[in-house]
Amino acid sequence: MSNCKTCCSTEEHTHQHHNHSNHEEHDHNHGFGTKGLIFSLIIFSLGMILQYLIQPQWFIQNEWVRLLWFLIAYIPVAKPVWQEALELVAKKDFFNEFSLMGIATLGAFFIQEYPEGVAVMLFYTVGEMFQDRAVNKAKSDIKALLDVRPKSAVVKRNDRYIKVNPQEVQIGETIQVKVGEKVPLDGILLSEKGSFNTAALTGESKPAVIRQDEMVLAGMLNLENVIEIQTTKWFEDSSIAKILQLVQEASSRKAKTELFIRKFAKVYTPIVFFLALALVLLPWLLVDEYNFKEWLYRGLIFLVVSCPCALVISVPLGYFGGIGAASRHGILFKGSNFLEQMAAVNTVVMDKTGTLTKGVFKVQEVNAVSMHPNEFLDVVSAIESQSTHPIAKAIVAHHPSPIEIQEVTEISGKGLAGNYKGKQLLVGNGKLLHQFQITYPESIDNIVESIVLVAVDGQYAGYITVADELKDDAIEAITYLKQVGVHETIMLSGDKDSITQNVAKHLGVTKAFGGLLPEGKVDQMQQIKKDPQKVVAFVGDGINDAPVLALSDVGIAMGGLGSDAAIETADVVIQTDQPSKMATAIQIGRATRQIVLQNITLALVVKVLVLVLGALGLSNMWEAVIADVGVALLAILNAVRIQRMSFKS
Template identity: 50%
Template sequence: ELFQTIAVEKSRKSITKLMELKPESVTVVRNGKTYELPPEDILKDEIIAVKTGERIPLDGIVTEGESELDTSALTGEFLPVEVKAGDSVLSGSTNLRGLLKVRVTNTFHESAVSKILDMVQNSSERKAKTEKFITRFARVYTPAVVIAALALVFIPSFILGFDQFSKWLYRGLLFLVISCPCALVISVPLSFFAGIGGASKKGILIKGAKNLETMAKCKTLAVDKTGTLTKGKFTVLSVNPQGVSQDILLEAAAYAESMSTHPIGISIVQRYGKEIDGARLSDVEEIAGNGVRAKLDGKEILCGKKALLETTGIAAKSSEDSATAVYVALDGKFIGEILLGDEIKETSATAVSRLRELGVETVLLTGDKKDTAEKVAKKVGIKTFFSELLPENKVEKVEQLIKDHDRRLVAFAGDGINDAPVIARADIGIAMGGLGSDIAIEAADVVLMNDDPSSIADAVKISRKTMTIVRENIIFALGVKALVLIFGALGLAGMWLAVFADVGVAVIAILNALRSSRIK
């Protein structure tokens, strides 16, 4: 038990790493001068400066500047959010371009990031603790065996006379040798560790035997969308030309977006896949919040929102698809649209189907809009979904699922900082190890190193197989011991049979336990 506890504690790193999310210093403007101060020293209504690429340290309202913010760490939504003077911003968002000046509305201890850190710690405390089998077993087995052995020595001696005391003492000692729980004490933890080892071969890190036991009992999986069921980055989903070839549409859009650092522009250039000849490009102008105007071989390109084309009198036909659309005009004519979105992982639908076969219901919890959530849920085969959820809402939904299912164990799988509180709160928290944030991985009980959602079904199968082997060893060991104990009490078993019931059964149980590491 001691070694097992040490191994479990070592597998889970300290949650203090969460504090890496806290900015070390903040640029604050006081009396026309700038100072670098710790975030705890910044007061409400002070003005702070946030440069390009920096994380916003405190909640506030933009007083000067325009930019786009990456809020994916907080909301899971990968599409950047445009902000200008008068807009509210949350700590933990990243400034993608330009200098922003922000008037602080919440001190550090009231900020969004600080609340997430608190939620992770509080959620961990509210999680139900699964008691170790050995602890539960020993509580009953040990006193029962000792009392039975004493009874076997003294009761017959009192009834038949103490002249036979040595005979009954020998049988009592025989009883203790037979009942020695070596087979259980060794094979049960070994089954767990073999199961954990087998899971690691599949790229699944299960942090300790307790979590493997809990995983086997899970009947509901709540899952995040971005980075878990989807790839978590912009991808060109389709190129829809109008009166021109796909190549011409893609070339025009790629050249227009070639100078952009926006995720949409980067995705279009990557899809184009050819080298950009800068000599063909001129007069590139970025129109904040709308798109790009440029000239390619002297012909004007407009690339961006529908409103950008409409301002110049160009009618653009829009797709009914809920994906993000980029409209393109060349030389005054609409030439088509490019649809972008977060591509669903190839194994997501398979994962949901396999989990259903294992009797595990999958529920989608996401910060995305309802139409996006509904579309993804339908594609992967999830019937129940909840959208537009903040981190605290996800925690509430998981607690509601636990309550609604009459304390049925609920697992949650996610990858972002925004998922960390609910990962910590769920009976089993599952994090994506490749794309996942450090804070989510630290809070998790299970880490999928390959970011493959179908590995969740593997983890459930491995856990259940391991628990089956554990039960087999318990039934086999106790069954043989019970039989030999009866023979011993009746004087029909000698020390050689007692040794077999102890050591022999232990060897057989250990060999059976090693099956946990062999995963098909």
């Protein structure tokens, strides 16, 4: 049956929603059959034609014929409702939407309003089927991730390839992936290069080219050549396994509004039942000419209108739709509570390296003073090849050296020393040259970028500047954040302050703090959060960002290249590694909140209006059915609207 009944019933019953197999079995056993609905609709329509248009004597004047006719139309659609109601009553949940519908329709038959009794069940069933479709539509984007789980892996063992379960592959083994197959585990590409569709992980359909020794993630689709990969993680620790776990856990974390609506429905349903009962019985004491049939009819209208279905389906459906829309944009929310919190964010704090920048250093400028630039690069690259520092790797990648430097030693925190043609070679920062009392132009200290100074035989020989590149959409990210109403953007970085301030100025970030250790970032976040008016989101990608992610109101991790610690600590994961998705996440959160509030307002206003009119005898059962089913359908259509919205990204 639909998600609506799951929400309306007891807590034990509600938990079936989170048990996939139970829920499917539940649907199969008690779901509304399309054939039964069509049969009921045909019999009901013929009955309406006979009663109001043709009006033959054998039908109009024979009460038993009319009763039997409409009972035949009633039973196929009423059976699953009564079955569900009795199951819940057995669990001591006496007041639920099924018992409300059942009592209302039995009452309609009791006062010989047979068409109206059938109409309540019929239109309610139609509404339920629309709800099922809406829920399935909302789930489709998220459920699609379940289809990317690799079913097998081809692993190399004893010089031949065999097919095994991905969970049986050990770390360090070589696996083969053919064209059109999904990569089953995370690993390092052994082949020269490969082209991959990464949509399952990032939401981006544009093929990604990955070269030898670079990381390939499970769930990527191999597009070109047969490739080989050396695994670096167990299957359960792979990227796709973590995504699936996030998706499956998302439904268990409910927004405050969603939790409130569920609690509200539990209290609201018994109240309206007793109000309907009072509406039938109290007039007997207060009205001179009491007509039981008339007041029973009003009470039945009250029951039909008061069904909380529109609220309890449209609110979770709205959040589910928001999570689905976000997943299409490569954004994973770990629960609707974080989606709701994201809507309130007005301050965004960001890490620099790996979040706004690519985290990949590149040589910007080579300034050789005492030797030819090519020789200068040969010498510096040769000695840097013996270092694992990211800046050293950038220089080696820029200019691989054909020579070798002897007697290389590392001077901690300062650089490297070696022997070049019998002369002392120093490559490092200003502290290194100061240690050996070598002077260099003072203007060099004003250079913003990371700088590598070089000295040969006690004389300054030149420098190389290395800088991290901004991500392609970094400027747009800050612009979009301002456009969606974020009041303040703050950058926290462990990089030197001059670089941090330069990047912040270029991007248009409100404030920036550089030279921060992990505890320094935590201190800054605590200062920012002292203002109670600020709802703070932090965006980061590194292990050192995990404490700040946990401290923020909403923690956002860059999931494509981010560390496992950051992804596990965060509330939201941006799979595309695009900072512009920060604004998209806020937009989706706000659009979801707006739709949920619209649905709550619509349901309450219309229901209260028709309840009052029904109690005063100014509306009939048909209007009650339209009010109940109509409002539910409008709320559902409004909830699924978020899946068709366009957001900046």
